[in-house]
Amino acid sequence: MVSQQLVTEDIYSNTFSEILEQTKDAELKELRQKAFDYFTENGFPTVKNEEWKYTNVSGQWSVVNGQIVQSPKSEVQSPKVAGLAQHFQFDRNGFTALNLAFADFTVVTIPKETSLNKPIELNFNANEDTANFPHIIIIAEAGSKATIIENYESEGKSFTNTAIQIFLEPNANLTHYRVQKESPEAFHVGTTEVELSSGSLYNSTNVNLGGAISRHDVHLKFTAEGGEAYIDGLYMLNGNQHHDTHSSIDHALPNCVSHQTYKGVLNDKSRGVFNGKVFVRENAHGTDAQQSNKNLLLSNDARVDTKPQLEIFNDDVKCSHGATVGQLEDEELFYLLSRGISENLAKNLLTYGFAEEIINKIEIEEIKKDLDAMVLNRLDVNLEV
Amino acid sequence: MLLEIKDLHAGIEGKEILKGLNLTVNKGEVHAIMGPNGSGKSTLSKVLAGHPSYEVLSGEVIYQGKNLLELEPDERAREGVFLAFQYPVEVPGVSNSQFLRLAYNEKMKHLGEEELDPLEFNDYLKEKAKIVEMDSSFFKRSVNEGFSGGEKKRNEILQMAVLEPKLAILDETDSGLDIDALRIVAEGVNKLRSSENGIILVTHYQRLLDYIVPDFVHVLAGGKIVKEGGKELALELEEKGYDWVKAANK
Structure with a gap:
């Protein structure tokens, strides 16, 4: 096990020096290096890690004869990239660290007080035997309104380790559709980080249909009062598919709303995991936090592990959570x-x-x-x- | 003869509720089954539709010369048996028109007749919806989801109109309806009443029978039919109450 990991890390370290060489921005260079150092030190998470208890990723990341893909636009000339990427919490685990180290950046800014009529489409299509590290940064400036479509597809066996950072400035309104319909052999790991400022509205639907093993982590934080977030999702699995959604929603400030509805449909020998944490901190009065996870098991061999967790440290709140696992x-x-x-x-x-x-x-x-x-x-x- | 029930004993969870029920329904007839709570009215409806929780202990049900009890619920429906539910079930995520077209086409397939595509079916559905004064906004909505009590019952009659059953069992269709909804539902049923079908109205109250006038009234008590007559029996029952038949039966 250890030797395999060493070999894999070796593949990554050879490519990493190339990436580093191509990175001109000194700040970004330093950030990549820090992230890669974290990865070298910690490696990929194992099932001994509580957050990865149900999702065994060993061996998944080693793409045979793999090629690490960076699209030509990788060197984004936005002076903001490094500054924004600083916010990304790369030290969550080996995947987030590796993503930042190899990050292939796409930065989208929605100008203030602007309503976009057409959705912004971000399509990622991984080729067979490749490892891919898209890293998207969305800045929805004050009073803007837009829809973003984040779409993942692939062919054969591939590894996509993706991240998206979303910043909603005051009164921004963002609708976010994330569709993961990768090939049945693919390995997909994704991290979504969202920060909501006052009066902003974030509406997201996350659909997970593909991949042999897929994982999606959502981290949502209110940075001012009066933000609203609706986060819904579906995982529909068959065969031997495995999907794991982990989410954490942090109500650190008063009068914010978060509603989360996740549904799972599990057939054959598939396996689903839902872990949703909601924190309502001491001074977060007026919080409205609802969470639900409903699962439909269509076969006796399918399995789901669901764990909604609600931690409340304030009395003046409206909160509910629940999970169901059942048949029709x-x-x-x-x-x-x-x-x-x-x-x-x-x-x-x-x-x-x-x-x-x-x-x-x-x-x-x-x-x-x-x-x-x-x-x-x-x-x-x-x-x- | 459309339906013949002979000495039917049936129940749920090991408890016998119907204790020797006999009933014959011919084409072109409307039969009202009246009775107090717990007399077995709903059990009769569910048993005829084939609800899996109900168990037939003994007796016979012959429908158009076939043993109805041997047929699965969906087979019964395709053969023309229809149950309008007392509590219509919500089916989230499935639109009324999708649901109705599937049901309609399953029946057509079974009869070896031509199925309708969405456009053709939409025209057909619009015509049928007039019977219960429903507008097309109901077609796109999920089946019964967020419908008021009256809308749910009208939707049941719309389904009856679409599926054109030979035997329709209306289980407490009047319950929970205000007078306007009751009139719409009853007029709908009257429009669907024909010399080709038979209707069983299961009801607690006489009120519905002011609107849908039955040919026969049967009073059910203690799992048996204890009194039978014409439409005037319902009025007598209204006047004297169920204690009258219960007492007469003792």
Whole structure:
């Protein structure tokens, strides 16, 4: 085990010196070096780490004959990059450190008081046998309004280790769709960091359909009073797929709202993990924090580990959380049967409806239709809508 | 003969509720089944529709010459049996039109008739919706989700209109309805009433029967039919209360 890790780290360290050489900005150079040092020292997380207890990543990162991909635009000339990347908490684990060390930056600024009519699309398509380290930085300036689509696809066996930092300035309004539909052999690790300033609104839908093993971490922090965040997600897995969503939402200041609804559909021998922490700190009065995680198990061999955690240190708050793991409702099934819909179709239709509650929140028809089709295809339902 | 129930004994969770029920329904007839709470009205509805929680202990149910009890719930529906639920179930994420078209096409497939594509079905659905005064905004909404009590019941009758059953069982369709909704629902049922189908109205109150006039009234008590008559029996029952039949039965 140790030797494999050493070999892998060796591959990364050879490439790292090239990356470092290409990096002109001194501040960024230093940051990459710090992140890489952390990675060299700590390596990848193992199942002994509480946060990675259910997701065993050993061996996943070693892309055979791998090539580390950096797109030509990698040297972003924005003077802000290093300053913004400083905010990224790379020392969460080996993946976040490695992401920053190799970060292939994309920086998007939505100018203040500007409403963008068209969504900003960020598409990532990993080739077979490659390791990819996209790092996106979004600055939604004061009073701006925009929609961002973050889309991941891949071919064959690949490794994508991605991160996105989102900064919402006062009264900014950002809708964020994150769609992960990588190949069934891919290994995907993603980190989303969001900071909300006063009066800002963050609305996100995270759909996880692909990958052999995938992990998504969401860290959301209110940096001023009066921010609002709606974070919804779906993981729909079959075969031997494994998905893990870890989220932490930090209410350190008063009068902020966070609503989180995550749903899981697990078939065959797939496995899902949901771990959601919500902290309501001492002076965060007027907090409205809701969290729910509902899972539908379609097979006896599927499994889910769900752990919603709510820690409250203030009395003047409105908070709720809950998790369910279950099968389809008998009464719903009977209702469909009583209308002449055969059992198999009825079950698939109910499963579709379960997933659809999340997908329906997507307001861009094209994406919604595409995801609808993927869900229906998996369930073998023909709705022709 | 459309339906013949012979000495039916049935129950739930090991408890016998129907204790020797007999009923015959012919095409073109409307039968009201009335009875106090706990008399077995809902059990009868659920057993006829094939609810898996209910157990048939003995007796026979012949529907169009077939043993109904041997058919799965979805097969019964495709053969033309329809149950309007007392508490219609919400199906989140599935639109009314998707749901109805699937159900309609399953039946058409079963009958070897042509299925409808979404556009054709939409036209068909619009026509049917007029029967219960529903506008097309209901088609896109999830089945029964966020519907008021009256809207749910109207949606049940819309489903009946779409599926054109041969035998419709309306389980307490009047419960929880205000007078306007009751009128719309009842008029809908009257429009669907024909010489080709039979309807069983299960109800606690006489009120519904002012709007949908039955050919026969059966009073159910203690799991059996204890009194039968024409529409005037319902009025007598309204006047004298269920204690009258309960007492008469003792």
